[in-house]
Amino acid sequence: MRSLLVNWGENDVLTLTLNRPEQRNALDPELLSALSESLAGEGGRARAVILRGAGGDAFSAGYDLKRLTGTEADLEADGFIGGAVDAIRACPAPIIGLLRGHCFGAAVELAMNCDLRFAAPDLRIGMPAVSLGVVYRYQFVSRLVAICGLNRTADLLLGMRQLDADTAYAWGLLTEVVPADELEARVVETAQTLATSPRAAVTGTKASLSLRAARSVDADDLAEAQRLRAIAASSPERREALQRRRSRQ
Secondary structure, eight states: OOSEEEEEOGGGEEEEEEOOGGGTTOBOHHHHHHHHHHHHHHTTTOSEEEEEESSSSEEEOOBOGGGOOSSGGGGGHHHHHHHHHHHHHHOSSOEEEEEOBEEETHHHHHHHTSSEEEEOTTOEEEOOGGGGTOOOOHHHHHHHHHHHOHHHHHHHHTSOOOEEHHHHHHTTSOSEEOOHHHHHHHHHHHHHHHHTSOHHHHHHHHHHHHHHHHTTOOHHHHHHHHHHHHHHHTOHHHHHHHHHHHHTO
């Protein structure tokens, strides 16, 4: 079974579906690579892109814990997560996240880098990485601060607060909350509006927003954050935390 489904719709609207429903669409290197490659290869043709998860239970439960070792080697996942995020930002067409159910960890980073985010009321957003001994990528932390502010980012990352859809909308993390039975139609309607608008204006607006977002990441800050992440990733406490979490699955 393919972990990423690729479908074309009217007016060159591209739908990409994270397709591991039995694992709540958990992310792994193969799925993230497929997403990066599809956006790089097909994004130039697309007039709008919809990113969603298969089934109704989850956009994605986050990075697959079975692929983690509890050592510094786990930072290799950054390459796959970062590659997918970079592909989302580099895609000239706007990307619309269709969010339902669980959206945790690395999946939140994918969602927050979509240009628009529509959610059903059953959405739950959480970033419990600290409990697993993980420091999130600095690029993601910076984007969260830009979207919802420093204090709310601290609530999400240190407080490990899980948000329902209405709270996520109030914090600026979502574009709109839509009844579940209307969500797909609303997302398709928005995608078609973008797809039939003057292309240069749509792509130029996305590119302008991306330029501004990129300026929020300083190279020296990024290097220091990566050093801190490496220390956390190799700590004995992290291996113990990861084993405890796996035992509960």
